Amino acid sequence: MRSWKNWHFTDQKTLLLIALGVxxxxxxxxxxxxxxxFMLLAAAALIVDKxxxxxxxxxxxxxxxxxxxxxxxxxxxxxxxxFVQIILSLLLVAAAAQLLSGKINFYLLITPFLLIALWxxxxxxxxxxxxxxxxxxxxxxLILLYQMRTTPAAAVKVTLKIFMLSVPLIVVLFLFFxxxxxxxxxxxxxxxxxxxxxxxxxxxxxxRALNVxxxxxxxxxxxxxxxxxxxxxxxxxxxxxxxxxxxxEEEVAFTPKPLEKTQDLLAYDIxxxxxxxxxxxxxxxxxxxxxKAKRSSAYTIYAQEKVVEQKRYSLRSAQEFQAFGNVPQxxxxxxxxxxxxxxxxxKKYLDQSPQERFEALKxxxxxxxxxxxxxxxxxxxxxxxxxxxxxxxxxxxxxFASAFATAARIFDLPSxxxxxxxxxxxxxxxxxxxxxxxxxxxxxxxYLPKRGWVRVDATTMAASSDEQSAQALSxxxxxxxxxNYIKYKLQKWVLYYNYLTQNSxxxxxxxxQGFLMRFVGSILGLGVVGVLFFILIKGRGCKDKLxxxxxxxxxxxxxxGQHWDKRQSLHTFLQQSxxxxxxxxxxxxxxxxxxxxxxxxxLRRLKxxxxxx
Amino acid sequence: xxxxxxxxxxNRSLKSKPTKYFLFIxxxxxxxxxxxxxxxxNIVYIVLFVLFALAGTSCLVGRLNILPVxxxxxxxxxxxxGRDAKLYFTLFGSSSSDSYDLYLEKRRIGTLRAMEQxxxxxxxxxxxxGKARIRRLWLQSYFPFGHIRFGKYxxxxxxxxxxxxxxxxxxxxxxxxxxxxxxxxxxxxxxxPYEQGEKLSTVHWPSVAKGEPMSKRFTYSKxxxxxxxxxxxxxxxxxxxxxxxxxxxxxxxxxxxAYEVRLKTxxxxxxxxDTYAILEKLALY
Numbered sequence: 001m002r003s004w005k006n007w008h009f010t011d012q013k014t015l016l017l018i019a020l021g022v023x024x025x026x027x028x029x030x031x032x033x034x035x036x037x038f039m040l041l042a043a044a045a046l047i048v049d050k051x052x053x054x055x056x057x058x059x060x061x062x063x064x065x066x067x068x069x070x071x072x073x074x075x076x077x078x079x080x081x082x083f084v085q086i087i088l089s090l091l092l093v094a095a096a097a098q099l100l101s102g103k104i105n106f107y108l109l110i111t112p113f114l115l116i117a118l119w120x121x122x123x124x125x126x127x128x129x130x131x132x133x134x135x136x137x138x139x140x141x142l143i144l145l146y147q148m149r150t151t152p153a154a155a156v157k158v159t160l161k162i163f164m165l166s167v168p169l170i171v172v173l174f175l176f177f178x179x180x181x182x183x184x185x186x187x188x189x190x191x192x193x194x195x196x197x198x199x200x201x202x203x204x205x206x207x208r209a210l211n212v213x214x215x216x217x218x219x220x221x222x223x224x225x226x227x228x229x230x231x232x233x234x235x236x237x238x239x240x241x242x243x244x245x246x247x248x249e250e251e252v253a254f255t256p257k258p259l260e261k262t263q264d265l266l267a268y269d270i271x272x273x274x275x276x277x278x279x280x281x282x283x284x285x286x287x288x289x290x291x292k293a294k295r296s297s298a299y300t301i302y303a304q305e306k307v308v309e310q311k312r313y314s315l316r317s318a319q320e321f322q323a324f325g326n327v328p329q330x331x332x333x334x335x336x337x338x339x340x341x342x343x344x345x346x347k348k349y350l351d352q353s354p355q356e357r358f359e360a361l362k363x364x365x366x367x368x369x370x371x372x373x374x375x376x377x378x379x380x381x382x383x384x385x386x387x388x389x390x391x392x393x394x395x396x397x398x399x400f401a402s403a404f405a406t407a408a409r410i411f412d413l414p415s416x417x418x419x420x421x422x423x424x425x426x427x428x429x430x431x432x433x434x435x436x437x438x439x440x441x442x443x444x445x446x447y448l449p450k451r452g453w454v455r456v457d458a459t460t461m462a463a464s465s466d467e468q469s470a471q472a473l474s475x476x477x478x479x480x481x482x483x484n485y486i487k488y489k490l491q492k493w494v495l496y497y498n499y500l501t502q503n504s505x506x507x508x509x510x511x512x513q514g515f516l517m518r519f520v521g522s523i524l525g526l527g528v529v530g531v532l533f534f535i536l537i538k539g540r541g542c543k544d545k546l547x548x549x550x551x552x553x554x555x556x557x558x559x560x561g562q563h564w565d566k567r568q569s570l571h572t573f574l575q576q577s578x579x580x581x582x583x584x585x586x587x588x589x590x591x592x593x594x595x596x597x598x599x600x601x602x603l604r605r606l607k608x609x610x611x612x613x
Numbered sequence: 614x615x616x617x618x619x620x621x622x623x624n625r626s627l628k629s630k631p632t633k634y635f636l637f638i639x640x641x642x643x644x645x646x647x648x649x650x651x652x653x654x655n656i657v658y659i660v661l662f663v664l665f666a667l668a669g670t671s672c673l674v675g676r677l678n679i680l681p682v683x684x685x686x687x688x689x690x691x692x693x694x695g696r697d698a699k700l701y702f703t704l705f706g707s708s709s710s711d712s713y714d715l716y717l718e719k720r721r722i723g724t725l726r727a728m729e730q731x732x733x734x735x736x737x738x739x740x741x742x743g744k745a746r747i748r749r750l751w752l753q754s755y756f757p758f759g760h761i762r763f764g765k766y767x768x769x770x771x772x773x774x775x776x777x778x779x780x781x782x783x784x785x786x787x788x789x790x791x792x793x794x795x796x797x798x799x800x801x802x803x804x805x806p807y808e809q810g811e812k813l814s815t816v817h818w819p820s821v822a823k824g825e826p827m828s829k830r831f832t833y834s835k836x837x838x839x840x841x842x843x844x845x846x847x848x849x850x851x852x853x854x855x856x857x858x859x860x861x862x863x864x865x866x867x868x869x870x871a872y873e874v875r876l877k878t879x880x881x882x883x884x885x886x887d888t889y890a891i892l893e894k895l896a897l898y
Contacts, residue, residue, distance in 0.1 A: 110637055117644060120657050129656050136663050140758070147756050148713040149723060162674055162757060166666035173662040179653055498653050551709075551728060 012104055015142045016112075017046065020095060022138055023115040026131065027088055030122045034067035035089050042096035054100040061093030081121075088118050112139055126490055137163060157537055164533040168526040179499045203239055203247040203419055203442060205384055205402045214437035218273055219281060220488050221423060223431035225267035229319045233443065233455065234281040234435065236420035238298035240330040244381045247402060247417045253297040257325040259285055260452075262318035271488070272311045278302045281420060283317040284455060290315060298416070299323060312496060323452040331414035331447065334406060341386040346411045354448050357411045365404060365461045369393055372400075372465040385410070396469070400458035401442040408456075414447040418455075429478075429485040545603065546592055553585065553610045581613055627676055627765050634760040638668055668760060675763040678756045681707035682715065682725060686747070686771035687732065691889065693859075694742040695778035699734040702750065702769065706730070714756040717767075739775040742855065742896045746772050776892045781857030784864035788840050804829060814869075840865060840872040855895050862891055 021043075028039055038061050045053045068089055072082045095111045098104075116135055120128070137159060145155035221232070239247035266283055280293050280301035289295040290313040293303045303311075336343070349360045368389050376395040380387040385406040388399050395403075401417050408415035422441040423433040443457040493501070509516050554564050557577070564573045574586030588606045592599065642661060649657035687701040706712050706725035715722040718735055725731055739745045753764035804817055807826040820827035842861050847854040858874055865872040866888045874881045874891055876898060881891045 106633070106637075113637075113641060116660065117641070117648065117657075120648070120654070120660065124654070124656060129659065132656055132660055133663070136660065136667075140667060143758050144756075147759060150713070154711075158757065162667060162670050165673070166663070166670045169666040169669065170659070170662045173665065174655075174658060177658065177662070494659070495655050497655050547728065 012146060013099070015146050016104060016108065017099070019112040019139055019142050020099075020115075023112040023119075023135055024092065026119045026123055026128070027092070027115060030119065031085060031089060032068050032071040034064040034071065035092070038064040038089075039092060042092070046096065046099055049100070051100060051102055054097050057100055058093065058097040061089075061096060065089045065093060084118055084121050088115070091115065091118070124495065126487055126495065129490070129494065161534045161537055164530040167530055168523050171526065172523060174494075174497070175502070175505065179497070179502050202249070203398060203402070203417060204245055205247070205379070205381070205398055216273075216437045217434060217484070218275070218421060218437055218439070219435045220271045220484065221283075221433040221435060222269045222488065222492070223266060224269055224314070226265050226319075228266065229264045231425070232423035232433065233284045233418075233441070233457075234421040234423060235284050235286070235300055235418060236279045236281055237418070238296070238300050238445075239417045239419070240328060240333075242334075242402075242406065244384070247405075252300075252302065253328075254294045254302075256295050256297050256299055257323070259287065259299075259318055260322040260324065261320070262287065263320035265316060265318055267314065267316045269312065269314050269492070271491070272307060272313070274308050274310060276306050276308060278304075278306055280307070280311075280313065282315050283319075285318055285321050285323060287316045287318060298418075321452075325452075327414050327447050331416055332409055332412070334409040338383050339385045339406065339410060340383070341390050342407050342410045346407075350412055354413060355450070357413055358408075358446060358448060358454075361404075361407055361411050361413070362456070362461065364407070365389070365458060368461075368463075370395075370400070370462045372396060372459060372462040372469060374469040375466075397440075397442045397459050400462070401444045404456060404458035405444040405446075408444065408446045416445050416453075418443055418445055427481065429481045432485050432488060434481060434484050546589070546606075549603075549607055549610055550589060553582075553613060556610075556613055557582065581609070585609055585613070624676065627679075627763060629672070629675075629764070630762045632755070632760055632762055634758070638664065638760055667758070671757045672761060674757050675754065675761060677710075678712050679715070679752055679754050679763055679765055681710075682712050682752060682767070684717075684750055684752075684767040684769055686769045689734075689773065691776060691892070692739060692745075692773050693776045693778055694739055697736045697738050698773075700737055700747070700773070701732060701734045704731045704733065712754070712756075714754045716753045718751055719753075739773070742775045742777045742852075744772055744897070745775045746770070774893050774896050776896045777852065777855040777859040779856060779860035779863055781853070781860050784840075784861045784868075784870075787861070840870060841875060842872055843875040844877065845875070851898075855898060859892060859895055862888060862895070 024039065028036060031039075041060060042057055045057050065086065069082075069086065072085065091111060091114060095108060098108045112135075116132065120132065123131075140162065141152075141155050141159040144158050145152060148155055148158065219234075221234075237249050239249045241248040241250050265287070268283060270281065272281060280290060280303050282301050285299045286295060286301060289301050290303075292305070293301050295301050301315075345364065346357075349357045352360070370389075371394045373394045374396055376399060377392050379392055379395075379399070385403045388395055388403040389407065405415040405417045419440070419442045421435045421439045423435050424439065427434050427436075427439070441457075441459075443455060443459070445453045445455050447453050509519060550570060557564070557579075560579075562577050562579065562582070564570065571586050571590050574582045574589065577583070585606065588602065588609070592602055592606065641664065645657055645661040645664070648654060649661060683705050684702050685705070687703055689698065689700045692698040692700075702717075704715075704717070704722065704725055706729050707727055709727055711727050712725040713723075715725055717733065720735065722731065722733065735750070737747075748770050749766040749768050751764060752767050753762055755762055804820065804827045807816060807821075807828040811828050815828045817827040817829050840861070842858045844854055844858065847857050849857070862872065862874065862883075865883065872883050874894070876894065879894070881894055883891065
């Protein structure tokens with residue numbers, strides 16, 4: 001069987017079928033069932049390739065387009081999405097019918113490009129980006145294959161050369177072409193995205209306590225300004241109301257007081273996956289809200305609409321701050337009939353200052369010998385704090401946070417429970433974090449009159465952690481993190497490159513000379529690589545070593561003023577050159593050229609002579 | 614620097630012309646631009662920029678494709694006015710890279726490999742006799758993407774002698790009596806033993822088959838025939854006369870009959886001069 005490298009695909013119809021196949025693949029996945037069936041039927045008809053199938057295929061195609069319109073629905077038929085789907089369908093039907101007719105016209109030749117332009121309305125992910133580049137490369141290679149009438153390998157080499165030469169221009173155009181829009185529009189329809197389960201405003205402490213060990217990515221965070229001083233707590237919802245088995249979020253107020261003595265400011269970007277709640281996660285404590293969202297009195301951010309698709313936003317937070325005020329009465333409420341042991345323990349501290357009570361509480365938890373485990377025993381829900389602190393002594397973040405907040409109230413300190421996520425240092429590459437569902441976390445906050453609301457992560461007071469839990473919570477490999485990091489950067493600088501990003505890029509070029517030099521150097525470097533690639537990659541390899549060796553000799557001779565007139569044989573030229581070395585080489589050349597088998601030693605000797613010439 | 618200068622000079626001589634696919638590309642640019650601009654659609658932007666960059670880069674690649682190709686004229690067969698003539702040329706490619714999708718005088722040549730030379734012919738018709746010159750040939754290529762046609766002139770600067778168009782009355786009919794008087798090679802008078810050095814046309818092959826080589830004897834041989842083609846006595850215009858003589862010269866040559874062409878005061882005998890030399894005289898008359 002011949003190697004595929006030696007196959008000559010010069011038939012225009014074959015090349016066109018390949019182009020249409022590749023460009024219609026993404027279309028197959030976005031059209032509805034009738035058109036998918038038609039595409040399969042058309043493919044089968046094209047394989048059979050009988051002209052008499054043209055009219056039946058056309059008829060079935062038009063019928064499927066009608067059915068597609070039915071799938072879309074009358075009320076949606078005038079939307080852009082439906083319009084593009086119907087245009088795509090009609091294009092496919094026309095292309096199939098024309099191909100079966102056997103005549104290749106101009107409109108058929110441009111169909112692959114039209115398909116790309118149309119399906120780009122629908123697919124906007126990184127996968128779509130890579131596939132688009134692949135399609136463009138393939139179409140260029142197919143055009144060249146037809147023009148060159150050569151092997152696929154030669155056509156691919158030439159395509160690669162042209163692409164490498166084009167890369168610097170593409171990069172410069174992409175970065176500098178003026179953008180006017182801030183957001184990326186999706187024309188009202190977008191890639192389907194899977195929802196990530198999120199908090200629903202209730203935290204259970206009993207048998208229904210949420211314990212999510214899923215690796216599914218919840219969000220990605222990149223620090224754009226500032227340095228991280230403390231672990232990153234990403235704030236979601238704040239709960240004050242407690243009953244026997246749960247904490248609940250009720251009646252959110254939106255009158256936050258300004259934070260005081262803010263320090264260690266952080267600016268960051270977040271890509272939040274859809275979770276079908278209104279929570280916009282932010283690093284403790286956010287200084288402001290985002291567009292179409294409000295900041296609550298408890299410094300959580302709520303969007304006006306539920307997050308049903310991937311959301312990108314930028315925020316600023318203060319890592320050191322004082323948050324005074326906003327202490328509702330419910331922050332002090334506790335069941336006086338429950339948790340008698342804790343009430344007993346608190347009695348001797350109730351006369352002391354809030355700070356002293358706070359320290360005593362922390363000491364109590366620190367010395368309790370608590371163990372962090374993802375498989376806690378059952379608790380007595382009526383006396384949950386006592387059960388956790390004095391009896392079971394095991395649990396995970398939900399239990400620690402709940403018990404501490406309850407205990408704080410018993411110690412006459414206003415408290416609340418906060419749920420969100422903890423961005424761990426191990427899940428970080430450069431300034432980029434990947435936060436997954438198993439990073440969900442709960443912690444407490446206690447109000448101290450002189451310090452305001454203070455975060456207390458009671459989990460850190462655990463004396464030990466069981467091995468199984470440690471393993472379950474371990475982070476992904478570095479390679480996974482790097483892949484996500486690269487993907488994130490691609491999204492940020494390619495898919496989501498907009499007016500603002502461009503402005504920040506221009507600003508960096510203007511203000512940072514080092515960055516400017518690196519950028520110019522990179523572009524020039526790309527250009528040099530492209531040119532080198534273009535020069536060094538030959539259309540054909542050196543198949544005839546003797547011929548290539550003589551070519552090298554001729555170049556050397558030309559430099560010495562000896563130019564070969566191609567109307568005479570090479571042997572004659574060398575013999576008549578007047579150069580003794582060339583005459584000797586001529587004799588050896590003739591022996592090698594006309595011998596039945598190439599003597600490798602003789603070839604090596606000739607090569608040495610040519611190199612020495 | 615030398616190469617840059619050469620490239621600049623070459624670029625000036627190069628001609629490029631957009632094809633219908635260029636218009637399609639412009640339409641695609643416009644469509645993609647509209648799709649991308651208002652909503653900052655970056656993948657569409659990338660498609661737009663890739664197509665733009667490829668279209669731009671291919672201009673350089675297309676030029677470099679035909680840059681090294683050159684042509685030389687080879688000796689061609691006789692060229693007669695009013696008749697299609699095959700003119701032979703050799704195309705030389707680059708020593709290091711292939712040249713693709715070549716058309717010489719709008720005739721597809723295809724690929725010219727590195728270090729390859731291709732010999733080909735072009736069919737051309739010259740209407741007038743005399744000297745004709747072909748100074749240059751048009752080479753074009755649609756490589757790489759077919760949206761621009763690149764072309765240049767290959768300097769060949771070759772002169773051809775165009776002989777008069779052979780036309781008129783047939784030699785045998787015109788000179789029937791003379792040819793009949795001298796006989797044909799088929800009607801011989803006698804046989805004689807074959808002598809070394811005699812023409813093969815006189816060998817009597819049946820005798821040879823019998824083992825006794827004999828040759829034919831003619832009372833009058835073709836060597837004695839000498840037809841006179843006198844310009845003054847032939848009716849018609851100058852061109853008609855020349856065409857007539859040309860026809861007779863060709864027919865006499867192919868039948869190995871001696872002749873003499875008389876043009877005014879100059880006489881040209883086939884025994885002394887080559888046929889094509891005589892034809893040249895006719896061409897340049």
